[in-house]
Amino acid sequence: MAGEQPAYRRVADRLRELILSGELAEGAQLPSLREIAARYGVATSIATRALDVLRTDGLVVSRPGAGTYVRRFERIVRSSPGRLAQARWRQGASVQDHDTGPRTRTVDVVIGDVPAPDFVAGALGIAPGAPVLSRARRFVVEERVVQLATSYLPTELTRGTRIEHTDAGAGGIYARLAEQGLAPSHFTERIVGRSPLPEEAAALELAVDGSRVLEITRYAHAGDRCVEVNRMVLDSDAYELTYSFPA
């Protein structure tokens, strides 16, 4: 019944053991394709395929010309609704600071007016293509890009406020909206697993081929009005999401 594993998977399993056992530590370089091929008695194309498996599993990263390295894989825990509680942003805390995980964090922000994508226009109740404020961010944790996020807000809510600045101030954009009497009262998040677009794969340093991202689209509502749409693309291996809710 239990037929034999194909050679490439057998090799992948051996290498995976070395990684999980810590024999190949985080950041360590794996043997080269030619060395793996020689060591396990297979063609180099099979060694390549074995590494494809590990890359898909998010265990290793390859840099052409430089080698293949063991990746970091402790997941960041992202807990809702805690991270988005009013009490937090009213006290000036940032949303991401609620997420667990390694220490070093960086955020790059790019701000500008963009034509509203369809999924944004529909939610905000404006014409598709009409200008909206876009806040594109890139989250880096310990030198690893883990998330891309773009917030879209109606320009009439952002003009002349700190939302238009890279540093939106204490409590972030929700605190700024609250100052206008539009504090978000509830959120809806929509989660989809999919293959990354080529540019997303590049930005997140993922393999173009086998890897996956989680796309989270969040709609922030102040009463009946949708005041923000946030499209996030997460490295699927870097996160663990939790949601708590009443029955």
Place this chain on the structure above:
Amino acid sequence: MAGEQPAYRRVADRLRELILSGELAEGAQLPSLREIAARYGVATSIATRALDVLRTDGLVVSRPGAGTYVRRFERIVRSSPGRLAQARWRQGASVQDHDTGPRTRTVDVVIGDVPAPDFVAGALGIAPGAPVLSRARRFVVEERVVQLATSYLPTELTRGTRIEHTDAGAGGIYARLAEQGLAPSHFTERIVGRSPLPEEAAALELAVDGSRVLEITRYAHAGDRCVEVNRMVLDSDAYELTYSFPA
């Protein structure tokens, strides 16, 4: 092949267009590897690789010896907390009936006592390996297996109740727990994207190599007490999850 996309991805893109344009309809058989190779002027191993890409994207399914076919890919929408509202199960509705999606549904149930896995024992507050009631289910939608789920409950809450039967009765196990004064009051769901285990890949009819599942672990609490742990494994391409919550 300097400068541009590699050949296998070029071929994959062409085939993807044929599928998304509807030229290759749902359920249609793709050309064979040898025919693709001939038609696009590449080696058969490159045709194989192109199909690997489409399989990873969840667009096609291959059956060795039989061919490669276009997959169905309308996502089922699974909305929380709506689907788990007390009002629903108290009225006798089933949780899954809240999820949108195609019509034909089947559920296979296997019930039995099993030793508690660690993540279950910890939550239920019992010794690891102590017996718990397991309800393993398999959800089939329009001939496609979309989800595997296993619920674990303390045996003292299930003995002699309909929870021990494949059909747990109107409102499901939560209605049965409510009858004992242990109606779940809140839930926590933990979501992780990962590669399927070999047996999960087989059961969900996924490629062993590139594909991904969403693992959702739900903890049902009645007051402070955890009364159920439910480990679900979803075909990542078959679902879209939504969560609504207050700020």
Place this chain on the structure above:
DNA sequence: GAGTGGTCTAGACCACTCC
């Protein structure tokens, strides 16, 4: 028996990195 997907070999060339 013809056709199919899955696996594999033993080479090859390219662009790239590191020294």
Place this chain on the structure above:
DNA sequence: GAGTGGTCTAGACCACTCT
């Protein structure tokens, strides 16, 4: 320049399905 990952060829054999 040596080494690396990435891509590709042109074959091959196997187990399987379909008729």
